[in-house]
Amino acid sequence: MSVSASATPVSGPLTLTVNGSARTIDVTRDTPLLYVLRNDFELNGPKYGCGLGQCGACTVLLDGGPARSCVVPVAAAIGRETLTLEGLGTLDALHPIQRAFIDEQAAQCGYCLNGMIMSTKALLDRNPEPDDADIRDALRFNLCRCGTHIEIMKAVHRAAEYLKREQKR
Numbered sequence: 001m002s003v004s005a006s007a008t009p010v011s012g013p014l015t016l017t018v019n020g021s022a023r024t025i026d027v028t029r030d031t032p033l034l035y036v037l038r039n040d041f042e043l044n045g046p047k048y049g050c051g052l053g054q055c056g057a058c059t060v061l062l063d064g065g066p067a068r069s070c071v072v073p074v075a076a077a078i079g080r081e082t083l084t085l086e087g088l089g090t091l092d093a094l095h096p097i098q099r100a101f102i103d104e105q106a107a108q109c110g111y112c113l114n115g116m117i118m119s120t121k122a123l124l125d126r127n128p129e130p131d132d133a134d135i136r137d138a139l140r141f142n143l144c145r146c147g148t149h150i151e152i153m154k155a156v157h158r159a160a161e162y163l164k165r166e167q168k169r
């Protein structure tokens, strides 16, 4: 059976918008977005945890919503804004959410923090004053095996305060 000339190619140059910049990559379209971000674009904020869409370590934002980049094919990011941890802040200019997580010491091993912070960003963008239930709901699919849940809750509240203060300036 011949393949239709109009069929979508399985590979070839793909252009993504990552952290505000256009990036082009030549990979098969079903390559997990996480692999492209880490291996090709050297963006190592998103982590490989379970690889099954269950732990949240690989979370990035796609058009502002949290996405498990380990199970999202790279083709699904075409035409959308991908935001990774690197797009939030830098060591010299931390994003208020990053500052809040540090100030609350909301990490032990730190492996889940990428997902916690990116999911917090999505939450605070849509709900700047979340209560505990809102935070639990937003972070319920981000797993932390160290048990820093109390500090993480405090960090999200603190981040909301920092963002509110910044908006008043």
Ligand code: FES
Pocket (backbone or CB within 6 Å): 047, 048, 049, 050, 051, 052, 053, 054, 055, 056, 057, 058, 059, 068, 069, 070, 071
């Ligand atoms: Fe993607 Fe666990 S590594 S959800």
